[in-house]
Amino acid sequence: MDVRQLGVEFFDRLNRHDPLGASLVGLTTYDAFLPDPRHSADLAAARYFRAVARSASSLAVGASSLAVDDTDRDVLRWMADAAADEAEHCLWEANASAMVYGSPQASYFMAGGDQRLPGAAAFFDGLADRYRDAASRGRPSTRFGLQQAAAQLDAHLERPVPVLPAGVRAAMIRLRDAYLGELSENARDDEHAGILAVRGGEAGYRAAVAAHTTLPSTPREVHDLGLSLLADLDEQWSTIGKEAFGITDPVAVRAKLRDDPSLRFTTAAEIMATVAAALDRVSARTPEITALAASAPCAFAEVPPEDADSAPAAYYRPPAVDGSQPGTVFIHTADPGQRSRFALEALTFHEAVPGHHFQIVAAQGLTELPDFRRYVDTRLGAYVEGWALYAEQLADEMGLYSSPLTRLGRVSLAALRAARLVTDTGLHAFGWSRRQSRDFLTAGTVMSSRDVRQETDRYIAWPGQALAYSVGAREILRLRESARTSLGSRFDLAAFHDQVLGAGIVPMTVLSTIINRWAAA
Structure with missing residues (x-):
């Protein structure tokens, strides 16, 4: 398998694992899907992502039987490893909140739509179960985060339109009640707001x-x-x-x-x-x-x-x-x-x-x-x-x-x-x-x-x-000054920006390689 086919499979699995994130970057293909909130789903995804990273690492640049682009390979390897880390450590489960991207609930409201309503009740009930499970594993949320998440649900429950199906409304109310009830009883206080205070938090933060x-x-x-x-x-x-x-x-x-x-x-x-x-x-x-x-x-x-x-x-x-x-x-x-x-x-x-x-x-x-x-x-x-x-x-x-x-x-x-x-x-x-x-x-x-x-x-x-x-x-500025020094009077700012923006979305280590190659050429 070449790196691009591996990347196609990885990216589809990544977006099915996090369809709200896919919608938030403009990928409408996944607009009808919702994530599986269960811990087991994250662990299974982490195993798959780690296997992709190993496969990407094994692809040798220049092998005659493989169509390998080294930038594609390096980006895929990095993304797969990072996705595996994210799914393994799953810091969101210890941080119920109303923060878009940091909270599946908040991401649902930003990326949601009527097409997601059929699965919304199960999604909200699944979130409540996941936060209960996390707390039982020594990963309780902050009390103020729970309060903010509850307030966000209340705000959406009070919206005059669109009319929420009765089952979705009931599930949102159950989730809100869990935030303000059992989940708040052993929540982290303001003195222990950081992720360092939960089990596995130190490694997760690194x-x-x-x-x-x-x-x-x-x-x-x-x-x-x-x-x-x-x-x-x-x-x-x-x-x-x-x-x-x-x-x-x-x-x-x-x-x-x-x-x-x-x-x-x-x-x-x-x-x-x-x-x-x-x-x-x-x-x-x-x-x-x-x-x-x-x-x-x-x-x-x-x-x-x-x-x-x-x-x-x-x-x-x-x-x-x-x-x-x-x-x-x-x-x-x-x-x-x-x-x-x-x-x-x-x-x-x-x-x-x-x-x-x-x-x-x-x-x-x-x-x-x-x-x-x-x-x-x-x-x-x-x-x-x-x-x-x-x-x-x-x-x-x-x-x-x-x-x-x-x-x-x-x-x-x-x-x-x-x-x-x-x-x-x-x-x-x-x-x-x-x-x-x-x-x-x-x-x-x-x-x-x-x-x-x-x-x-x-x-x-x-x-x-x-x-x-x-x-x-800071890294983009460093690369700009390095290229300016290397190219002297031949340096062109717009051309430098073309290289940065023309690279696609890459880790900074890969961007450094791209800019250095451009300046050398």
């Missing part, structure tokens, strides 16, 4: 660090990197703070951004208009960024009200492969007085153009690549989120921010991503409490108290994912 950074990093190395990046940002806080406010002290600049009510929006309409203007500016400059820029427009919409309490400030939903839905950025507009004017442009460049929208649509357009290199999102977060964070800095280098204030917004988000390295590892590797994480984020970033709460709870619900951003962006 695997999560490897999966989300796609580099051989330890939790301690990532923690120290975050502290270093935060210290390096002080110069930008000072220089841009002077332009924006006449203030040079980084602490005072952050305090101004955090506390000045005039730097908040007043209406949802203002928020959406800011997004539209930023998209107009960057869309006019796309030829300077990459020749692979997709012609598909990027839509934007408000976060649905039933998801407002748990949703981040913005998130991106890729376009459906069949064209039934466009790539869409969802913007949080609830309580505009809590939404900063200064950070929204950077968020737009991150989530839309030239960030997630460019990268994901470009990957979907690489029809010569196998699907396992085109339709991947969180499983290769260092590439996906690393590109999106790099896009924020790229927009600054291109002069796309409208003012020094919004440039400070980019710095504020860079500080947040650096702080994530510290808080995520602090929670899950070094035993930080929920309060310790909040205090660190409050001191080192400009987030409101509401956003600090949401960020902390996100890291707790999805261990390791928050590491992808800074680690990935």
